[in-house]
Amino acid sequence: MGRRRTQNTEDSPKGSGGWIVTFSDLMTLLLTFFILLYSISTVSEAKFRQAAASLQSVLSGNPSTMIFSETPSGADSMPFDPVVPQPIPNPAPQPDFNAEIIEMYKTIVNFIEDHGLNAEIEVTYSAKGVLVNISEAVLFESGSAVIKSEGQTLLDTMSLLLDTIDKDIEVQGHTDNQPIRTSKYPTNWELSVDRAVQVARYFIQQRGIAPQRLKAAGFAEFQPLAPNDTPENRALNRRVNLLIILEQETGGNQTYGGTT
Numbered sequence: 001m002g003r004r005r006t007q008n009t010e011d012s013p014k015g016s017g018g019w020i021v022t023f024s025d026l027m028t029l030l031l032t033f034f035i036l037l038y039s040i041s042t043v044s045e046a047k048f049r050q051a052a053a054s055l056q057s058v059l060s061g062n063p064s065t066m067i068f069s070e071t072p073s074g075a076d077s078m079p080f081d082p083v084v085p086q087p088i089p090n091p092a093p094q095p096d097f098n099a100e101i102i103e104m105y106k107t108i109v110n111f112i113e114d115h116g117l118n119a120e121i122e123v124t125y126s127a128k129g130v131l132v133n134i135s136e137a138v139l140f141e142s143g144s145a146v147i148k149s150e151g152q153t154l155l156d157t158m159s160l161l162l163d164t165i166d167k168d169i170e171v172q173g174h175t176d177n178q179p180i181r182t183s184k185y186p187t188n189w190e191l192s193v194d195r196a197v198q199v200a201r202y203f204i205q206q207r208g209i210a211p212q213r214l215k216a217a218g219f220a221e222f223q224p225l226a227p228n229d230t231p232e233n234r235a236l237n238r239r240v241n242l243l244i245i246l247e248q249e250t251g252g253n254q255t256y257g258g259t260t
Contacts, residue, residue: 101129104165112132117154120134129245132243133239135239138154139154162203162242162244170242171240174241176221176224177228189220190218192219197216221237
């Protein structure tokens with residue numbers, strides 16, 4: 001009987017680690033793959049700075065074409081198409097006030113300053129025209145619509161201005177919110193209307209201004225300039241306005257400018 005051939009244990013050692021070689025090759029390939037991805041996604045610092053500078057130029061109102069002076073070279077470089085930014089449109093301009101209103105406002109302000117009336121009169125303007133605000137203190141006693149002598153002097157001076165302006169005038173009476181209960185003026189409505197009427201009548205009868213140019217209106221306490229919470233604010237609200245009408249077709253009621 002032949003002798004059985006024994007297996008050489010040295011050729012196949014027990015617990016062989018051959019699989020480790022395959023695993024290490026796989027890890028090497030994965031590492032190479034991720035390095036390749038990183039190299040593709042890496043942005044040139046110079047390119048980034050140039051793009052940021054171009055964007056800043058656009059936002060500052062000086063749009064220009066992006067020009068990259070450094071062209072990346074090498075196998076890992078990627079083509080880049082310069083982007084020409086479009087100019088940012090300016091916001092739509094707000095409607096300008098009528099040039100006539102602005103010119104009239106300047107004329108009246110100069111007149112007030114030249115005649116030393118800044119302490120008694122404030123001038124503003126809106127889309128409707130120029131508003132001359134006269135304090136109650138110079139025109140009337142409290143609760144009265146009789147024009148004082150100093151008020152007559154002021155109206156005489158103002159009539160010189162109105163004679164040079166070929167525009168209609170609305171005389172507006174305003175009060176504070178303190179109630180008045182007299183036989184002649186049951187409420188502030190009657191008082192504000194009468195004060196406006198007396199000023200308009202003075203211009204017509206004493207200064208010869210055409211009545212067709214004038215109208216009178218009373219607003220009582222319902223169009224205050226300031227909250228009626230202090231004596232000083234209530235004094236601001238007691239006033240007579242001369243609205244020189246240069247009304248535009250469009251525009252709000254907001255007033256602008258001002259001189260005291």
